[in-house]
Amino acid sequence: MRPVCVLVGAPGAGKTIVGQTLAATLGVEFRDTDTDIEQLAGKPIPEIFVDEGEAHFRTLERAAVAAALATHSGVLALGGGAVLAEESRAALAGHRVVHLSVELADAVKRVGLGAGRPLLAINPRATLKYLMDQRRPLYAEVATATVVTDGRTPEEIAAEIAQLLRKEG
Ligand SMILES: Nc1ncnc2c1ncn2[C@@H]1O[C@H](COP(=O)(O)OP(=O)(O)O)[C@@H](O)[C@H]1O
Numbered sequence: 802m803r804p805v806c807v808l809v810g811a812p813g814a815g816k817t818i819v820g821q822t823l824a825a826t827l828g829v830e831f832r833d834t835d836t837d838i839e840q841l842a843g844k845p846i847p848e849i850f851v852d853e854g855e856a857h858f859r860t861l862e863r864a865a866v867a868a869a870l871a872t873h874s875g876v877l878a879l880g881g882g883a884v885l886a887e888e889s890r891a892a893l894a895g896h897r898v899v900h901l902s903v904e905l906a907d908a909v910k911r912v913g914l915g916a917g918r919p920l921l922a923i924n925p926r927a928t929l930k931y932l933m934d935q936r937r938p939l940y941a942e943v944a945t946a947t948v949v950t951d952g953r954t955p956e957e958i959a960a961e962i963a964q965l966l967r968k969e970g
Pocket residue numbers: 810811812813814815816817818819881911912950953954955958
């Protein structure tokens with residue numbers, strides 16, 4: 802069993818909302834590793850960061866990515882930092898991975914003051930720029946396709962991915 806499509810990209814790229822729209826279009830289940838982590842931990846992500854720290858969150862995330870890749874057959878969205886783990890990048894090999902690309906201006910508008918995203922709680926614009934510069938090569942490394950999201954609606958983006966999946970068969 803493997804996901805029909807895995808979405809990666811920066812916070813604010815739209816992985817969660819586009820993933821939900823795409824899954825509805827395709828008539829398949831949607832899964833988000835951030836939700837899996839919250840269910841397992843029994844608390845929201847910001848609380849995991851406060852109580853146990855980012856390193857613990859990343860440990861839960863590596864396990865969540867491995868489990869979802871092995872058991873989910875629908876659309877799968879990862880958290881923006883999942884690709885930081887070499888182990889998770891290796892696990893993505895052989896999967897259909899779509900990088901939702903976003904430039905800083907749109908990403909900043911979409912995440913606002915970073916509510917629910919502990920890494921962006923302070924100085925979201927500068928932090929996002931840093932994260933995006935650091936991660937761009939990692940998204941490119943794991944992606945089998947890139948879809949631009951700037952200035953486009955989630956419906957338009959999901960439709961492009963659906964078309965891509967149909968073409969690839
Ligand atoms: N293409 C888009 N156009 C307008 N708003 C968007 C778009 N993609 C995402 N958003 C909004 O931006 C916020 C972050 O989107 P989300 O799907 O949570 O991103 P990610 O999971 O990649 O961090 C949400 O409020 C979402 O509705």
